[in-house]
Amino acid sequence: MIEQLKNSGFEEMTLNMGPQHPSTHGVLHLLLKMDGEVITEARPDIGYLHRGMEKIAEKRTWGANIALSDRWDYIASMSNNFAAVLGPEKLMSITVPKRAEYIRVIMAELNRIASHLIFFGTYGIDIGAFTPFFYAFREREKILDLYESVCGARLTYNYFRIGGVSADLPEEFIPGVKAFINYFRPKLKEYDTLLSTNPIFMDRTVGVGAITKEEAIDWALSGPNIRASGVNFDLRKDDPYSVYSEFDFNIPTGKNGDCWDRYMVRMNEMKESARIVEQALEKLEPGDIMAKVAKVIRPPAGEIYTHVEAPKGELGVYCISDGSTMPYRYKVRGPSFVNLAILQKMLKGLRIADVVAVLGSIDIVLGEVDR
Amino acid sequence: MIYASQSLGDLWNWLLQQFAELCGSLGIPEVIRYMVEKGAYAVGLLVFISLTALVMIYMERKVSAHMQLRYGPMWTGGWHGWSQTIADMIKLLLKEDIIPDKADRWVHRIAPIVIFVPSLIGFLVIPFDKYLIGADLNVGILLVFGFSSIAVLSIFMGGWASNNKYTLLGGLRSAAQMISYELPLVLSVLGVIMTVGSLKMSDIVMAQKDVWFLFTPNLLGFIIYIIAGTAEVNRTPFDLPEAESELVSGYNTEYSGLKYGFFMLSEFTNTFIISAIAATFFMGGWNGPSWLPGIVSFLAKTYLIVFLLMWFRWTFPRLRVDRLMDFGWKFLLPLSFFNILMIAVWVLVKK
Numbered sequence: 001m002i003e004q005l006k007n008s009g010f011e012e013m014t015l016n017m018g019p020q021h022p023s024t025h026g027v028l029h030l031l032l033k034m035d036g037e038v039i040t041e042a043r044p045d046i047g048y049l050h051r052g053m054e055k056i057a058e059k060r061t062w063g064a065n066i067a068l069s070d071r072w073d074y075i076a077s078m079s080n081n082f083a084a085v086l087g088p089e090k091l092m093s094i095t096v097p098k099r100a101e102y103i104r105v106i107m108a109e110l111n112r113i114a115s116h117l118i119f120f121g122t123y124g125i126d127i128g129a130f131t132p133f134f135y136a137f138r139e140r141e142k143i144l145d146l147y148e149s150v151c152g153a154r155l156t157y158n159y160f161r162i163g164g165v166s167a168d169l170p171e172e173f174i175p176g177v178k179a180f181i182n183y184f185r186p187k188l189k190e191y192d193t194l195l196s197t198n199p200i201f202m203d204r205t206v207g208v209g210a211i212t213k214e215e216a217i218d219w220a221l222s223g224p225n226i227r228a229s230g231v232n233f234d235l236r237k238d239d240p241y242s243v244y245s246e247f248d249f250n251i252p253t254g255k256n257g258d259c260w261d262r263y264m265v266r267m268n269e270m271k272e273s274a275r276i277v278e279q280a281l282e283k284l285e286p287g288d289i290m291a292k293v294a295k296v297i298r299p300p301a302g303e304i305y306t307h308v309e310a311p312k313g314e315l316g317v318y319c320i321s322d323g324s325t326m327p328y329r330y331k332v333r334g335p336s337f338v339n340l341a342i343l344q345k346m347l348k349g350l351r352i353a354d355v356v357a358v359l360g361s362i363d364i365v366l367g368e369v370d371r
Numbered sequence: 372m373i374y375a376s377q378s379l380g381d382l383w384n385w386l387l388q389q390f391a392e393l394c395g396s397l398g399i400p401e402v403i404r405y406m407v408e409k410g411a412y413a414v415g416l417l418v419f420i421s422l423t424a425l426v427m428i429y430m431e432r433k434v435s436a437h438m439q440l441r442y443g444p445m446w447t448g449g450w451h452g453w454s455q456t457i458a459d460m461i462k463l464l465l466k467e468d469i470i471p472d473k474a475d476r477w478v479h480r481i482a483p484i485v486i487f488v489p490s491l492i493g494f495l496v497i498p499f500d501k502y503l504i505g506a507d508l509n510v511g512i513l514l515v516f517g518f519s520s521i522a523v524l525s526i527f528m529g530g531w532a533s534n535n536k537y538t539l540l541g542g543l544r545s546a547a548q549m550i551s552y553e554l555p556l557v558l559s560v561l562g563v564i565m566t567v568g569s570l571k572m573s574d575i576v577m578a579q580k581d582v583w584f585l586f587t588p589n590l591l592g593f594i595i596y597i598i599a600g601t602a603e604v605n606r607t608p609f610d611l612p613e614a615e616s617e618l619v620s621g622y623n624t625e626y627s628g629l630k631y632g633f634f635m636l637s638e639f640t641n642t643f644i645i646s647a648i649a650a651t652f653f654m655g656g657w658n659g660p661s662w663l664p665g666i667v668s669f670l671a672k673t674y675l676i677v678f679l680l681m682w683f684r685w686t687f688p689r690l691r692v693d694r695l696m697d698f699g700w701k702f703l704l705p706l707s708f709f710n711i712l713m714i715a716v717w718v719l720v721k722k
Contacts, residue, residue, distance in 0.1 A: 013536060015537075021619065022619060037540065037544075037692060124688065127688040128608065128610070128687070129607075129686070129687060129688040129689075130435075130439070130685060131435075131438055131439050131685050131686060134439035134440050134441065135439075138440055194686070195688070198687070198688060200608050200687055200688045200690055201688045203690070203691070203694055204688060204689075204690070204691055204694075351691060351692065353611075353691045353692060354691070
């Protein structure tokens with residue numbers, strides 16, 4: 001068909017989507033070859049937000065790299081902090097106090113809710129519904145207020161420390177979290193009535209951009225994206241770090257791996273995160289928040305790969321220490337970057353309206369893609 | 372004499388009579404009298420349209436804001452930011468008018484005019500009140516639909532002439548969409564026309580003196596009309612020509628300043644016309660409680676429909692372009708044919 005058209009004088013149109021475009025979630029540049037509205041070839045072009053983080057990390061102390069990690073996936077900084085501290089802690093065989101572990105889990109899970117809320121809001125905008133965005137931000141605001149009361153920051157927290165966390169919880173934090181959880185649960189139902197089961201929304205997302213189980217594994221997807229394809233892969237269960245093995249929670253999975261499944265997995269994950277936070281609050285007991293760690297951190301020479309289940313997927317840090325105060329090599333496996341790769345395969349044959357639906361459902365953050 | 376209880380339409384009629392008497396006594400030719408009358412009405416209409424656009428833009432901002440947990444404009448002008456729209460208009464007037472380098476300049480320039488003028492003409496045949504109608508043509512409704520279908524031409528012109536791929540896609544989309552949805556739109560109104568037996572606006576309003584067509588089998592027609600009408604004025608869930616998250620701003624991406632303002636204004640005037648026709652055809656037009664002036668009850672009904680369209684806009688996601696076509700041709704069009712059949716049977720049975 002396209003060949004015939006080409007012969008008769010028609011040509012494919014090349015559309016540069018981004019880097020300045022309302023719905024490429026930052027500075028992603030998509031090179032689309034199109035036959036009318038149908039995409040024949042798609043190529044993501046990344047690197048507009050490259051800041052050379054891995055190289056910078058080699059010239060900064062281990063502790064300073066936690067602050068750097070805030071800037072990878074800047075809407076889920078707590079999870080990044082988590083990944084950044086696990087490596088040196090393991091190298092130095094530090095045992096983190098129980099209280100600090102629970103605080104870390106509470107922070108990471110609240111952050112998962114916040115990150116998925118941003119996904120929910122922006123995905124609504126991608127599909128054309130503007131209102132959910134404001135509802136999502138109303139709830140996210142409350143989480144940010146809680147964070148602010150703990151560490152003073154609302155976006156780049158720099159809260160974790162090698163061996164614990166930087167500050168103990170203020171008095172109002174625990175009742176605040178409890179109130180938030182109680183407030184948040186009914187809101188999830190509100191989202192379902194507003195967007196999840198809307199016929200137009202389902203029409204746009206069900207069956208669009210489906211990834212099969214095999215494809216998901218082949219392309220090394222992680223996080224909600226692989227779970228939506230029916231693969232029950234979650235590092236919190238499969239390779240429990242911190243104190244995650246103590247909690248009772250489910251891993252929501254999808255069946256078809258289409259946009260709607262990816263969306264629903266995230267919506268259900270928020271419920272599970274709320275459960276984990278509740279359990280962690282119950283187990284929280286007074287105690288130390290920092291292990292006894294030397295002032296100058298010099299992990300023994302060696303290499304290690306540690307990973308956490310960030311909201312976007314498997315966030316791994318591979319670091320090599322030469323025994324000095326600075327890492328010798330600091331490689332970050334950003335889930336957004338890996339998940340983005342499958343985009344060029346998924347987009348082929350879809351329409352331009354589906355590009356934003358698929359891209360939004362993968363839920364990337366360009367700060368983490370480019371680093 | 373004029374009494375306060377009488378409506379604006381009666382006032383207008385009384386003024387016309389006084390003017391006619393005056394002209395008769397002064398010996399002014401009929402032609403000049405006619406032109407002055409219609410000219411006065413046109414000036415009044417222009418003022419009304421500008422005010423309508425201002426009110427509707429303000430209303431849209433406030434409605435969307437309150438649906439989205441915001442306040443909307445609150446400062447400009449004092450009371451709840453009432454003059455925000457005026458300030459915005461002034462800003463648009465002062466903006467630089469940019470024409471892209473490789474654009475088709477002439478087409479690019481006239482596209483906003485081509486969309487705005489037909490939407491003004493549509494106002495001529497809208498019966499605001501008894502006697503208060505620009506021209507009570509015997510083909511009234513045809514005139515509105517005829518002129519409103521010119522809008523697609525303008526959107527296509529704007530999209531094409533801007534020499535931008537996003538605007539081109541927006542223009543093509545709107546061409547496909549508006550032509551497809553024109554059919555169910557006109558067919559849905561056909562049910563009412565069959566019931567009344569006239570295309571004349573005043574006849575249609577008079578026929579609803581006792582019961583609105585909304586409460587007759589024409590209800591189905593009303594639903595089809597609202598859906599197709601939403602698509603006709605490119606509002607969510609049918610705002611594909613300007614789909615922000617896909618096409619940046621669609622056909623008007625390359626427009627700035629007053630020319631963009633015309634596109635925006637015509638979106639609101641078209642919305643008003645679609646709502647006004649819904650009020651006229653299905654909700655009894657200026658018929659209403661006797662203590663209420665006709666124009667008030669007409670505007671109340673119109674703004675109810677306007678609010679409905681805004682409600683749609685701020686709750687629904689957007690359809691995809693192929694599904695939109697499917698919906699229009701495979702569902703809405705057969706349904707409107709069925710509606711016509713049903714109304715035909717109903718009209719026969721009633722006789």
